[in-house]
Amino acid sequence: MKKTIFPLLCVILGIAVFLYPALRDRYDDIQQSKLLEQWQANLHNIDQSEPENETDASSAGQAPSTTEDSITLATGGKNIEGILVIDKIRLKLPILTDATKENLKISLASIAKTGKPGQIGNYAVAGHRNFAYGKNFNRLDEMTQGDTIEVDTSSGRFIYRVQEKRYVLPEQVEVLQGNGKDSEITLITCHPMKNPTHRIIVKGTLIESRAV
Secondary structure (H helix, E strand, O other): OHHHHHHHHHHHHHHHHHHHHHHHHHHHHHHHHHHHHHHHHHHHHOOOOOOOOOOOOOOOOOOOOOOHHHHHHHHOOOOEEEEEEEHHHOEEEEEEEOOOHHHHHHOEEEOOOOOOOOOOEEEEEEOOOOOOOOOOOOOHHHOOOOOEEEEEOOOEEEEEEEEEEEEEOOOOHHHHOOOOOOEEEEEEEEEOOOOOOEEEEEEEEEEEEEEO
């Protein structure tokens, strides 16, 4: 009996070794497809009209009423992975983890399974482009090459320099991938604000990091 089983096991093992590369490639393709689907869903989550209780402050030249403290209070201080600061457009808001519809209603949010602040990879942050002047990423289209973006976290402060701004379709999820050698940041919002069909992409590269 043992003499019969051993050759059979050898055959099975040989087949498994032979098929492993193909099965591994298939598994990787499935995982990549799931990741791309998740990224695309996150990009579609950016499309949203203003909340009913939000008024258009642009005509009055007023700043939005939402503050960093009110967001921290609303979330109980949980789920906040850092603070995004852009002096040029007078933006200072918490970054929540995972760009779900619920999180994007509250503040900015990072896109799942992209990079981390200060690390090699592409740290992608999404936000609504609300109608109220200065609200969330309302003024993101004012960013230009050379502007700076700051991300403050519990582990350090990371400063990025804007390299490019472009307009892409929601399906162009390749903008969320890193180049494998730099620490990058990508800010994403909808365009135009009314009936959006595209995304504004602002990409920056890390130029300075400071430990807390």
